[in-house]
């Protein structure tokens with residue numbers, strides 16, 4: 206392999222991992238796109254790179270400029286690295302209910318981090334609105350706006366989706382993923398449907414999100430709650446709007462956490478909660494398809510980011526989420 210350049214050159218082209226023990230147990234092949242191997246450690250590196258490239262191309266981001274974003278953490282981490290590589294300042298607004306590991310990474314990377322109370326989107330103090338106001342009031346700043354900025358979805362339409370298709374050599378029956386902004390789910394689904402119109406595209410939604418009800422009945426109803434970070438939303442973003450999604454299923458936190466621990470013990474993969482939730486969704490979807498079917502999903506980020514929560518006995522006990530399964534009986 207030839208050499209490549211710093212942050213931007215190392216984003217994407219991640220392996221597609223066959224989860225061999227899970228696949229054997231299910232008699233269907235489960236494939237996970239290893240987004241935790243991106244340089245910033247998550248699927249959001251792709252969106253950040255496309256958003257920054259797009260702003261530079263449009264001329265809204267100029268030398269000495271500032272990138273501002275409201276984020277659950279991963280987009281901020283990716284933007285902070287892109288900003289360092291290209292010589293921009295970076296201001297990140299993050300709600301205070303996110304894992305401390307992500308806040309600490311943002312500080313280490315040199316971002317100007319504003320931790321704000323986790324309040325509903327309708328509140329003016331929600332991290333999204335705070336970020337917009339900071340960008341509006343800062344000379345030479347852009348607001349990355351990952352929820353509405355279609356450069357996010359384009360990253361997945363032009364890179365993640367085509368990579369998955371090539372890595373599968375055209376042998377893929379379904380794709381499933383949870384949505385935060387919806388960029389990954391929509392972008393990959395668009396790319397795959399263009400290549401195989403009959404391929405099934407599926408949303409897996411955590412509790413506390415309105416997207417399951419959006420896909421199944423066209424409403425925005427919410428049931429229950431979730432502690433899984435980076436996914437679940439109660440509104441339709443521009444990045445998600447119009448995406449070709451065939452079906453939806455819901456996954457409980459308890460199942461995602463059982464899967465996170467199962468994957469660590471049985472596949473040697475140390476993953477975050479949304480990745481584990483995606484694998485539960487992929488497994489459950491695969492079981493509705495004929496034997497030997499092939500289902501792909503996204504392994505969004507790694508477990509280190511959540512070690513003090515999803516992999517900490519005290520936190521798990523406190524949240525009544527301690528895994529109890531020895532095998533896959535939770536599926």
Ligand code: PMP
Nearest residue numbers: 279384385386387389435479505
């Ligand atoms: N998992 C994690 C851990 C994330 O941070 C995000 C982004 N918020 C997602 C999944 C969802 O990605 P997207 O924004 O493309 O829907």
